[in-house]
Amino acid sequence: MSELAEFRSEVSAWLSENRPAEPDFLLPETFMEVGTDSQFHYLRDWQQQVYEAGYLGMSWPREYGGGGKPQALQDIVTAEMARLNTPFMMNTIGLNWAGPLILSRGSEDEKQRYIQAILSASEIWCQGFSEPDHGSDLGSVQTRAVRDGDDYIVNGSKIWTSLGQHAKHMILLARTDPDASNKYAGLSFFLAPMESPGIEVQPIRKLTGEFGFNQTFFNDARIPATCRMGAEGEGWQVAMSTLTFERGVSGGQAGGTSMIAMKVADVVELARRAKRHGKPAIEDPWVRDQLVRFLSEEQGDRLATARAKHPALVVDRPGALALSGKLRHTEHRRRLCQFAIALQGANGARYMGDAQAIEGGKWQRSYFNAFSATIGGGTSQVQANIIGERVLGLPKH
Amino acid sequence: MSAELKNTMSFSEEQSMLLDTAVEFCKAASPIAEVRDLVLTDSGVRADVWQQIVDLGWTGVAVPEDFGGSDLGLAAVVPLAESMGRHLFGGPFVATQLATQTLVAGANAEQQAHWLPKIVAGSAATIAFAENDGSWDLQAISTTLTAGVLSGSKTLVLDAQIAELIAISVRVDGQVAIALLPSAAIPTTQISRDVVLDETRRSYSVVLDGVRVEPDQLITGAAAAAALQATEQAAWLLHAADACGGIHATIDLVVEYLNTRTQFGRKIGSYQALKHPTVDMLMGLERARSHVYHAASLLSAQDDAEVALRMAKAESDDAYNFAADRAIQFHGGFGFTYECDAQLYLRRALWLQYQFGDSPYHWAALQPLLLGN
């Protein structure tokens, strides 16, 4: 057996042995939906355990708490986690965007201060980009940060703050110069402490009926000026490099999954158990046709990853595969969940809490939750704009 | 589900070099004006271009070394077919490759020694499997061979006019066989041209009644079954590769127009009603192409490739037809003209779709393979 194959089986054994028992409450499906304290503690403990076993941040530098090992090993761990469907790593914003950002452009002090606590989940991170009036048009955000001695005084509000109620830090995009030559030039970027007085977090109820994300209010909140990353007015560039990590366009993430894996095979199994119009759904011609197409689509995405490793096979339109990953995966997941309800026939109308709901109404909830990824992190429509403009060279205006 | 799907993806140095050469060669040899000129010709191919293809060694890529080929296998033909599709090549290359597969998979040593060197040297060849009922089931054969004489007819036979060899599926005493017939054995009055959507293609109906076949011209038994299967799988793969090339070109055509044409004071490409479907074309291409090169990789590794091949054919047909259909619409009134190049791609997309099973046919065939009966 090769070294990598050996490592894979070691990881697989460790995960299977150590994975936490199924809880008696419903787990969230992505890091964006961690609502209750019991969900939070369950997931946080698991991330800590994985980190202590040496399976997280494996390729990050040792001096800051990482493993100093090749990325290939971390990729194996992440793939095994997805395959075995172990709970996801909840500190995603820290692990996969704030962390790589700090490692790539933070000061030595910042790396010492933040990195290990991100990996161990002792400090949770959230992201303060979107505002009630400005989401897709991120460059227009209006939350104000005004320099006052060694601090900035922040006023305004951020919204859809995932993990905000549990977070110790926020990556915050705020306006330091409302009179700048253009809207982007007036922005600055902060690693803001959530404990500052004047910051208040209010939970928001999601379409599933559960709680998940939040609105964050800033009322004369004082943030030390040392928390600014990059110069005043450089906030947009820092935010953009954060987004390349977030959308998986740049590498350097700590690893681990950030949502429950969902495979077409699970829906095939559902179709064997569930009935549609009195018969096993798997016998329905429409269900069979759809399943085969979903399998081919899923396989195509998997093969894209394999093809991306052959430069000769991706030269035609550079960036096409990397920039489209989020759009492809999230839209596939949404449609798959939608279909998983449809194959249930009349029972498709039931929901969580109904004794006869198929699998406890899990797929209905999954469908609702799937929108988190088609809206969060840049909507599918905005992703399509980006691909059209950057990959195909279509005009913006 | 049956077996786990693999994600094999291999692409050798040789394939990579072939792809580079093919991209350059096809671009130079087949500008659109040339494609349109060839539509008006009888053969659909320029003799000098065909000779260059032969000189490049492409007719021998999938032929064993013993017969003068380079024995790189069918996977190495994929980048060639893809590049040809991108430039709407007509001519007998694909048909000859399919006949080559018939010979390599099923013919005996003497038959191979007779035909394969000729093919390497530039003789065109073709297959005659389809019949008038339009079935894609290659076992549905009503042409018979009785006492050495054929009875029946074949249709949608590519390049029958210029092919030296026609491989014909027949039934002998109820059993499937393949007759390797020199086209000279068929009276020219029994070959008539089909009118097909794709005007770059040359397709014929062939009446076989009374044509003699010698015993040493036959492939029978298990060899015939193997030959049919290999040829069919090659057809799925090469048509899918052709489609990928075509989608690429269609996107280029659309992007160019969307960046040129202005309406209401804006480049029409800035309208998302056009921009987003164009992105969908790209997503379709990327997916189809991954399937195609994966299927080719499985074939190279001599793995079972049926699922991968069917997915490649279905995905590429759907993606090409979507792209070419939208390409017409996105050109407005000009899109409705014969002059607009979008029609060339739409015709090719439709033509490919109906070769060797359209996408609904393959999706249906995948059901038992992936979901059980």
Ligand SMILES: Cc1cc2nc3c(=O)[nH]c(=O)nc-3n(C[C@H](O)[C@H](O)[C@H](O)COP(=O)(O)OP(=O)(O)OC[C@H]3O[C@@H](n4cnc5c(N)ncnc54)[C@H](O)[C@@H]3O)c2cc1C
């Ligand atoms: C579950 C979840 C978690 C989130 N977590 C966070 C978080 O932790 N931190 C954070 O800062 N934000 C977070 N977000 C916010 C998310 O990034 C925004 O919701 C998203 O960027 C869209 O912004 P918006 O909600 O203002 O919608 P809008 O921008 O108002 O969009 C409304 C509709 O218009 C479309 N649209 C907008 N502009 C265009 C355009 N140019 N072209 C075509 N269509 C367009 C959109 O696609 C959408 O369909 C989260 C969102 C969700 C759903």
